[in-house]
Amino acid sequence: MEDRQTVNITRLVDEQRINLFGLSIILLSFLVMFSDGYALAAAAYAAPLIVRQWHLNRAVMGPVFSASLFGMLFGAPILGYLGDRFGRKGAIIFGCLLYGISSLAIVESRTLHQLIALRFISGLGLGGLPPNTIALNAEFAPKRARATMIVFMFMGITVGGILPGAVTSYLPKYGWQGLFFIGGAFPIAVAFAVFLFLPESIKFLVLRDAHEKVAKLAKKLSPGISISPDAKFLIEEKPRSGFSIRLIFADGRAWMTPLLWIVFFSNLMANFFLNSWMPTLFQDSGLSIRQTALTMAMFYVGGIAGGITISRLLDKRGLAAIGISFLLGCPIVAAIGTPGLSHNLLSIAVFFAGFCILGNQLGLNAVSGLLYPTAIRSNGVGWANAIGRFGAISGPMIGGWLIGRHLPLQRLFLVPVAPMAVGAAASFALMRVCFTLFGGRHLESEGRSVPLVSAKTTMADKFR
Numbered sequence: 477m478e479d480r481q482t483v484n485i486t487r488l489v490d491e492q493r494i495n496l497f498g499l500s501i502i503l504l505s506f507l508v509m510f511s512d513g514y515a516l517a518a519a520a521y522a523a524p525l526i527v528r529q530w531h532l533n534r535a536v537m538g539p540v541f542s543a544s545l546f547g548m549l550f551g552a553p554i555l556g557y558l559g560d561r562f563g564r565k566g567a568i569i570f571g572c573l574l575y576g577i578s579s580l581a582i583v584e585s586r587t588l589h590q591l592i593a594l595r596f597i598s599g600l601g602l603g604g605l606p607p608n609t610i611a612l613n614a615e616f617a618p619k620r621a622r623a624t625m626i627v628f629m630f631m632g633i634t635v636g637g638i639l640p641g642a643v644t645s646y647l648p649k650y651g652w653q654g655l656f657f658i659g660g661a662f663p664i665a666v667a668f669a670v671f672l673f674l675p676e677s678i679k680f681l682v683l684r685d686a687h688e689k690v691a692k693l694a695k696k697l698s699p700g701i702s703i704s705p706d707a708k709f710l711i712e713e714k715p716r717s718g719f720s721i722r723l724i725f726a727d728g729r730a731w732m733t734p735l736l737w738i739v740f741f742s743n744l745m746a747n748f749f750l751n752s753w754m755p756t757l758f759q760d761s762g763l764s765i766r767q768t769a770l771t772m773a774m775f776y777v778g779g780i781a782g783g784i785t786i787s788r789l790l791d792k793r794g795l796a797a798i799g800i801s802f803l804l805g806c807p808i809v810a811a812i813g814t815p816g817l818s819h820n821l822l823s824i825a826v827f828f829a830g831f832c833i834l835g836n837q838l839g840l841n842a843v844s845g846l847l848y849p850t851a852i853r854s855n856g857v858g859w860a861n862a863i864g865r866f867g868a869i870s871g872p873m874i875g876g877w878l879i880g881r882h883l884p885l886q887r888l889f890l891v892p893v894a895p896m897a898v899g900a901a902a903s904f905a906l907m908r909v910c911f912t913l914f915g916g917r918h919l920e921s922e923g924r925s926v927p928l929v930s931a932k933t934t935m936a937d938k939f940r
Contacts, residue, residue, distance in 0.1 A: 481707040485682050485690065488698055490619040497696040501616050502625060504666075504674045505609045506632040508568060511663040512605050513636025513776075515575060515598060516748075518659050519544065520755045521640040521769075522652035526591075527756075529652070534756055536588065538876025541752040542869045543592040547599020549865035555604020556858020564612040564854060565676045567604055572667035574601030579660030583653045601663075603865070606630075606841060607858035614845035614853060615679040616697075620791070626842035627787035634779040634834055637751075641769030648765075679850040682709045711850060724848065724856045728913045732847060733856070735906040739798065740840060740864030742899030746809065746892035747833050749871035750775070753879070753888075754812075754826070761885060767819060774823045775830035782835015790839055795910060798839055799903035805832030806893045806900075813889030833896075847910070867895065 492498065523537045551571070559567035578598040585591045610626060617625040640655055650657070676686075678693045690709050695701060724733050754775070758768045782801065789797035808828045811817075817825070841857075848856030871892070878888060 481704045483694060483701075483703060483707050483709050484711075485678060485694065485709050486711045488694055488701070489616060489678065492618055492697045494618070494621075495697075495699075498616065500673065501613065501675065502629050504670060505613055505629040506635075507666050508572065508605055508609050508663075508670065509630050509632030510636035511572065511575070511632075511659070511666055512602055513633030514639050514659050514662065515544065515579065515602055515636075516633070516751065517637035517772075517776075518640040518655045519595065520752050520772075521644045522655050523752075524756055524759055525644075525652040530588070532588070534760075534879065536876075537756075538873050539592055540588070540595060541748070541872035541876075543595035544599035544602060545748065545865050545868040545872070547596040547601075548603030549599075549862050549869065551600035551603025552607055552858040552861035552865065553855070554600070554858075556607035556854040556856075556861075558604070559608040559611060559854035559858075560680075560852060563676050563680060564608040564615075565670065565674055567608045567854070568612070568674070569667045569670050571601040571604035571608070572663040572670065574598070575605075576601075576660045576663035576667065579656050579663070581660075582656040583660070603861065604858075606861055607854045610841055610845035610857050611680075611850075611853040612674075612677045615677040615850060622846060623790040623839070623842040624787040626845055627783045627790075627838045630838045630841050631780055631783055634776040634783065634830075634838070637776045637779075638773050641755075641772050645766045645769045677850075679711050682711050683851060721855075721859070723852045724859060729847075731909045732906065732913060733859075735902050735909060736844060736847065736860050737863040738902040739899050739906060740844070740860045741867035742895040742902065743802075743833065743836050743840060743867070744864040745867030745871040745895040746805075746899075747837055747871070748868040749875050749892045750809070750812075750829065750833065752872040753875045757879075757885060757888070758822075763819065771819070771823050771826050774827040776834065778827035778830025778832075779834025779838065781827075782831035782833075783838030785831075786835050786839035787842060790842060795843065795903060795907035798836055798843070799900050799907065801832045801836045801839075802896050802900035802903055805829060805836070806896050808832060809896065810890055810893050813884075813886040815886055836899075 519541055523534070523540065526532065526540075527534050527537065555567045555571055558570070575598045578594050578601065582591060582594045582598070585594060609629065613626050613629050614622060639658075643650070643655055643658060675693055675696075676689065678690060678697070681690045681693070687709070691703050691707065694703060694709070755768050755772055758771055759765065763771065786797045786801060805828075808825060809832075811825045812822065812829060814825075844857045844860045845853065874891065875888070878891065
């Protein structure tokens, strides 16, 4: 048998030095997530303006908040499937265009029913963005900093969430329509940038035997590598044909996947309860539009700080960081509703709430991308996001119902503490399951010790 060069793409990715090519992937993914974060926050800032202009009861905005989340419930697994079947890049482009076009259409909405329908359609596109951006970045990032790089990419959500407040404060003449116009135009521009500059996942291409594309990307990851024209590429995972939902429960994941779903559900319920209703509640309690925007900005700034902290702890210590953050967040969130709290103290409480809740969500997005192999990664992440959307949907709806019943502010902010306590318990249980499954505190198996480049065909056959 003739010797034939084989290249271990798993090791190539894990041993790479971060260069401009790797940074460009993170930057483009950051912009995709930026548009996602903007969309999630824009509705919260638009709500008080729509209520006043259309003379509505504020409680009826609950379905508007939940409509996009309900769309994300379907968009996450559908586009997650498309990402595993046809490629992450195409699914990202489709999601950006669907969200962008439907957001532009919202500008012309004249009734609450139109607004709800278009928010549902935009949610379909938004739901498909996290599973595919997480999968693509997890498949390009080196193992030593994989969680950190995914979190940095996902910080686009938190930064994007700050912008609607600035638009509302400094461009008031454009009203709520201006919020959705910006939210529609930007993702369409991002879709074109992704089409031109974002590569397809190198590990996905290995599974699809796209030899020329893999060779080109391998040289970008490691410019000094020498690859022969007939080289064979491998990754340290078993290839799979087709997808069944049973796969995300297979190979020891029977407990891991349900626990991950519970953690996602709990954190997203608390996150969207706060994210949807804080602007309205703060303005009702006497804060000006500008004070509300500044206070909400602290939620996202806290999320960035929390995401950075939690990502490093995830890479070094595993899932304990998620459970501890849940526990710390419980009294902090409860404190937001304290009567007579000064604006400065309120901003501090909101900052640390963002640190724990948004920081946790950034960390969880990284976790979901690490727990599943390449062949089912987008599906695994997509289903976790989809189940989590039940929590995201119920959070604003419960808030609207309780506000309609005139629940005092202090008691309103006790509501998200309950799912956070559940999330803490599920996080520690998941940590124990992953410790057994992966043989340690790290969130993925170590893989097999295989040379980066080999001339043995039998070695390639061993993994394919």
